[in-house]
Amino acid sequence: MNELTWFKSSYSGSEGGACIEVAHTWLKSSFSGEDGDSCVEVATLPTAIHVRDSKVADGPRLTLSPEAWSAFTAFARTAD
Secondary structure (H helix, E strand, C coil): CCEEEEEECCCCCCCCCCCCEEEEEEEECCCCCCCCCCCEEEEECCCCEEEEEHHHCCCCEEEECHHHHHHHHHHHHHCC
C-alpha cells in the first residue's frame, strides 16, 4: 500500500492561520528486494524528486531536481 505523506507548504504562514498542506505518495522502487532489506522509495513532484530508505521512513531524505534525477537514473541504467 502506498503511503500518502502530508507536509506544510513553504508558502504557508508561520502563525498557522493560512496553512496549506500538500501531499505526495511514496512508491517502492521496482529494484527493491522482496525481503524488505534494501528498499528505496521515491516520491515525484513537478519540481522535486524525494528519495528515502523505506525501513527508516522518518529518517533522512534526499531531494533532487528533476534534471538531477534524470541524470542519476540514466547513469544507474548503464552501471553494472
